[in-house]
Amino acid sequence: MTAITPTRGADRLIVALDVPTVDAALRAVELLDNVSFFKLGLQLFMTGGMPALLQSLRGKRVFVDLKVPGDIGNTITGVIDVCYQHGVAMLTLSDSMPAPAIRVAAAARNAHSRFDLKLLTVPLVSSLDASDLAEMTGTDDDLETYVLKRAKRAIDAGCDGVIASGDAIEWCRRAFPAPTLIVSPGIRPAGAAPDDQKRHTTPADAIRRGADYLVVGRPILRAADPREAEDVFRKHADRIELLVTDVIMPGSSGPALFERLSLERPNLRVLYMSGYTDDAIVQHAGLPANLVFLQKPFTAHGLMCKVREALGR
Numbered sequence: 001m002t003a004i005t006p007t008r009g010a011d012r013l014i015v016a017l018d019v020p021t022v023d024a025a026l027r028a029v030e031l032l033d034n035v036s037f038f039k040l041g042l043q044l045f046m047t048g049g050m051p052a053l054l055q056s057l058r059g060k061r062v063f064v065d066l067k068v069p070g071d072i073g074n075t076i077t078g079v080i081d082v083c084y085q086h087g088v089a090m091l092t093l094s095d096s097m098p099a100p101a102i103r104v105a106a107a108a109r110n111a112h113s114r115f116d117l118k119l120l121t122v123p124l125v126s127s128l129d130a131s132d133l134a135e136m137t138g139t140d141d142d143l144e145t146y147v148l149k150r151a152k153r154a155i156d157a158g159c160d161g162v163i164a165s166g167d168a169i170e171w172c173r174r175a176f177p178a179p180t181l182i183v184s185p186g187i188r189p190a191g192a193a194p195d196d197q198k199r200h201t202t203p204a205d206a207i208r209r210g211a212d213y214l215v216v217g218r219p220i221l222r223a224a225d226p227r228e229a230e231d232v233f234r235k236h237a238d239r240i241e242l243l244v245t246d247v248i249m250p251g252s253s254g255p256a257l258f259e260r261l262s263l264e265r266p267n268l269r270v271l272y273m274s275g276y277t278d279d280a281i282v283q284h285a286g287l288p289a290n291l292v293f294l295q296k297p298f299t300a301h302g303l304m305c306k307v308r309e310a311l312g313r
Contacts, residue, residue, distance in 0.1 A: 012207065014039050014063055014183070016217030022049035026056060028221060030248040033275035033296055037089070039063040039215055054086040063090040063183075063215075067122055070097040073104045080108035083117055090118045090183070092163060095150050097121075099157035106158030120183055121154035122163045123147045144171050155180060164211075166201055173210025184211040187219075240265065242310055247274040271310040273298075 015032055016039040017025040025044060029035075038060055044050055045066060054062060068079055068091065083091055093102060102119070109117045124147055141149070148171055151162045161181025164172045172182050184206045203214055243261060245254035258270045275296045292310040294303065 011036065012211075012213050013037065014213050014215045015220055016041065016065075016185070016215050018043060018217045019221065020047070022047060022053045025053055027248050029057065029060070030275065031246050032220070037061040037063065037213070039065050039217070041065040042067075051086070054088070058087065061089045062086070063092075064088050065092045067092045067094040068097065068105075069094045070101040073101070076101055076104045077108040080105055080117070081112075084109075084112045084115050088117055090120055092120045092122050093154065093159065095121060095123055095154070097154070099153060102154055102157035102159060118160040118181055119158065120161045120163055120181065121151055121159045123150040123154075124168070143168070147171060148175050151176065161212075167209075169201070169206055169209040169211050181213070182211050183213045183215060185215040187214045187216045241267075241269060242307065243268055243270045244307070245270065245272060247272050269310045269312075271306055 013035060014037045015028070015035050017028055018041060019025050019028060020043060022044065025040075029038060038057060040050065040053065040062060042065075044053060064083065068076070070076075080091075093105065097105075102121075105119055109115055109119065124143075144167070147164070147168045151164075151172060152175070155162065155176060160179075161183060162172050162176065163185060164182050165184050165186035169182055169184050172180075176182075184201070186201065187203055187206055201209070203216075206214055243258055245257055247254045254270075254272050258268070262268050269292075271292050271294060273294045273296055292306060294306045298306075
């Protein structure tokens with residue numbers, strides 16, 4: 001196993017693309033152009049567009065979270081081969097996958113030179129906690145014993161790491177030191193709604209407990225929702241002179257947002273941002289050639305210059 005523990009805080013973040021369509025996923029990736037790592041799960045898999053999406057994400061790191069179950073060796077090898085073809089960085093295996101099948105997956109990965117796919121076991125999803133154990137297992141195991149027993153079995157068979165949330169992060173780090181990876185879902189900012197996550201923690205606490213990577217989905221995707229911008233605008237419309245917006249956003253677009261808000265404030269100015277060049281944006285988004293545009297990444301000075309330009313000052 002090769003350690004791939006990130007060195008920069010930004011490299012720890014994996015954004016879960018928990019959206020209903022490939023188009024919505026691509027819009028989110030465009031908006032989050034400062035993010036290098038994305039998770040694709042069952043929802044996108046069931047759209048049938050996963051191969052096309054994986055191809056579009058070339059240049060990004062991709063975590064495929066399908067919790068692959070046990071199957072015959074030929075099928076498991078085929079799954080690993082597809083991951084190799086698309087350069088997948090991480091793949092989850094179901095807790096139900098038997099040890100011989102995990103060994104097959106590891107051998108199939110190792111058969112490809114310079115393929116650093118990390119196989120991760122999922123002892124217990126973060127939407128379940130100790131109150132669910134008795135019904136699930138019919139045993140008297142406590143949560144720590146349950147998680148560690150299953151994680152150890154999978155790691156001994158060839159898994160490179162474990163999906164762990166809440167207190168399980170610390171249990172797993174004590175039991176499985178580096179280079180074993182710990183990837184933590186159920187991450188919520190302090191004070192945020194837990195949604196359906198029964199075992200959740202803040203980003204800082206997850207790292208303190210020993211997580212290598214943090215998986216965050218809804219808190220980020222919701223924050224990027226242009227409808228929130230519209231709500232804020234309507235509360236303060238008489239004080240807002242300039243709209244600063246990405247050209248492409250999940251569920252909408254910057255031009256569409258500007259058009260709606262301009263109906264309420266006709267003198268509103270706009271500054272568009274994107275990771276694409278201004279020529280590409282004008283060509284593909286149908287925007288006027290004289291728009292005020294800021295290309296990402298940008299500096300604070302660059303932003304202020306463009307704000308002055310947009311306001312005509």
